[in-house]
Amino acid sequence: MERIRTTAIPTHTGEQVRIAGWLHSWRQMGGIHFLVIRDGWGTIQAVAETSEEIAPLVESGATFESIIAVEGRVVKEVQAPGGAELHDLHIEVITPVREAPPVPLNKRKLTTGLSTLLDHAPITDRHPSRRAVLRLASGVMSGFRRVLDGRGFTEIATPKIVAAATESGANVFQLDYFGRPAYLAQSPQFYKQIMVGVFERVYEVGPVFRAEEHDTARHLNEYVSLDMEMGFIENHFTIMAVLRDVLASILDTLHEQYEAELELLRVAMPIVPEQIPHVHFAEAQEWIYRTHGVDVRGEPDLSPQDERWLGQWAQQEYGSDFLYVTGYPMRKRPFYTYPDPERPEYSNSFDLLFRGTELVTGGQRLHRYEDYVAALEKAHLPMEPFAYYLEAFRYGMPPHGGFAIGSERLLMQLLGVPNVRLTTAFPRDIMRLVP
Amino acid sequence: MERIRTTAIPTHTGEQVRIAGWLHSWRQMGGIHFLVIRDGWGTIQAVAETSEEIAPLVESGATFESIIAVEGRVVKEVQAPGGAELHDLHIEVITPVREAPPVPLNKRKLTTGLSTLLDHAPITDRHPSRRAVLRLASGVMSGFRRVLDGRGFTEIATPKIVAAATESGANVFQLDYFGRPAYLAQSPQFYKQIMVGVFERVYEVGPVFRAEEHDTARHLNEYVSLDMEMGFIENHFTIMAVLRDVLASILDTLHEQYEAELELLRVAMPIVPEQIPHVHFAEAQEWIYRTHGVDVRGEPDLSPQDERWLGQWAQQEYGSDFLYVTGYPMRKRPFYTYPDPERPEYSNSFDLLFRGTELVTGGQRLHRYEDYVAALEKAHLPMEPFAYYLEAFRYGMPPHGGFAIGSERLLMQLLGVPNVRLTTAFPRDIMRLVP
Known part of the structure; x- marks a missing residue:
């Protein structure tokens, strides 16, 4: 039968x-x-x-x-x-199995501690509650692809073994490549920009590697990055509009195809507003000063407390779980960031806050070759390791930008899971290489 | 406007x-x-x-x-x-761009040599012929996912940094993981099997890393592997039937969504027969002996010449570009391979030949804990590095199996491209880490 x-x-x-x-x-x-x-x-x-x-x-x-x-x-x-x-x-x-598993799987909740749970992931991943989370992780990838496929984006797969660190040398894993040093890609940033020169609109769902020594509930040393990059944009607001639709598509996909998992986990999913409210970095600092009496004006970045205050404000003022903060100062953004043409100390970049915590970073990138040469010089970075990257700009690139979503962290925040390690089947952290 | x-x-x-x-x-x-x-x-x-x-x-x-x-x-x-x-x-x-690109992009064909073409990939990838190939690479991934999504498979993303080599220590890249040695995954084999214990049916589209010193037209040191694994199979023929449908879906997807690219490249795509013919390894050797007079009986593997002869036979006898060879000898297959219950020196495994060249490898895996313990012992492999993997089998696994398709090599063979490096935007080989 x-x-x-x-x-x-x-x-x-x-x-x-x-x-x-x-x-x-x-x-x-x-x-x-x-x-x-x-x-x-x-x-x-x-x-x-x-x-x-x-x-x-x-x-x-x-x-x-x-x-x-x-x-x-x-x-x-x-x-x-x-x-x-x-x-x-x-x-x-x-x-037949004749011995009890190391962690009982037939209770409604997995009551074991995090470390035991992760040590025995090959078994604990089978628990219905774990399985539901891991299935939603698959839904996140699928919702991301769905909306971008529908808008003429081409999926790319860029190299993970690279000759030089992407953003900075600080948090990069080094490996032995046939006797030469090589590195694991911290992000597909350079490659996805280059591929804008080929397809205009590209995305990638793939692993990225960060040798950060943080041992926190929010950090993984290997994670799945949902990257997109697109050309012929007006400015970072074009990217923010696409990101809004990407998030809505991810949530729609979860509701349409993963309702059983959401029910089992008893999660109340957020609603993505038609227009996500936005506030400029400088205005946000002014508002914090006026409202909370803390003078953060002149700080180059927002503190976690600042982000929480702004999240509460978005909730009260707009009933929105989401808030864009735009125009972060240039000095805290990577060298390829496009400056605000009106106020060049600020950038055409954004962070998306979700319930007062940073969820996505993105923005417009430089597209003129001369701007890259000047930016590298200003950052005291050598030209040579970037030669292949600069070639794309030397021979014509349109105004473009993009964003990267940490897939596990997105799921962590959507589900309200207390530790990002719980959103992936086999997490990698500073202590954990197995299973 | x-x-x-x-x-x-x-x-x-x-x-x-x-x-x-x-x-x-x-x-x-x-x-x-x-x-x-x-x-x-x-x-x-x-x-x-x-x-x-x-x-x-x-x-x-x-x-x-x-x-x-x-x-x-x-x-x-x-x-x-x-x-x-x-x-x-x-x-x-x-x-504005005021200097000519390093390679002219406006001729119908890219006439430059392979090495220059790859050195300037950020530019040459823009050429319509290159772009068509790279777009088809995206179509291959998409066709793979489409059919498996439709059959209740769950997409997984398994770790690429691992504590021990998967298949053998010979071709593995080593890296420094916070002062400890770690390795790049040669395949998601162990993890996808473990995840059969969670979801039954899983697939992954992701990078794999092989430190092989081959410098041939068919080898990349990093490539995209299309992996699937499923439980509750009868034997390897269950897997072969799914693989047939996966290939058909990939080709359908290319025809439905990438016709412009196929036309530009003037490719005649193969047709996947409803039933791909199959021949047992031992019979294939007998047939080669009878037909071509070369006694390969007793050889543990097929030579490229053997594969070409078999490919011609499939074409003549069945009009098929595809041929399954089943039952490869156990001694040439990895330790987790399931033996043929009737003839235990042969395995429940297969290779898929396409026009006389190996395209996909797959088969049934061991599923009983005791069988793994015995197989590791027989292969003189230690238990300890496999402890996390063995845990899945210790606590109940169904008969299962799967396959892995090298995405770039599949595209190379479908398109008749002479070098696998031409099927990917930024290839990695023993000499090439840039761009």
């Missing part, structure tokens, strides 16, 4: 079906056995009322996480999860 | 439009200037019949690859590429 998915069971009431999966739980009450079988998509309850039915499990000594196939009749049962269960079972043990 | 794409021009006959892009070519014939403007999607001809119209270009000294915007009236012109061109031009120079 053809196997069906557990999630399809409710549509087969009265029929004989076959399912297969992991023995998720097994309770006994007055001679009746309640099994829950988990497959790649969901779970279903199977009820064995006789010792003959349960015999294959008992005789093989199979316990939780054993791989079993179950044939049975689908019975409507309001009390059962999903509204249906299997009766009159024929059980087949495919891969 | 809102800018439109060059590819949209033919639907705007008689209208006034605005386009923007790179000045691709500029010819003058008897006082008339023929400009070709290239944007991210195509090219369009613009004809300037007066010196006033062309003045902005002449006065700024702008030449090829300058970024310009052109307003004009769309005129049907059978002789023009695309069947339409712009007249009565108003030209605006956005980013």
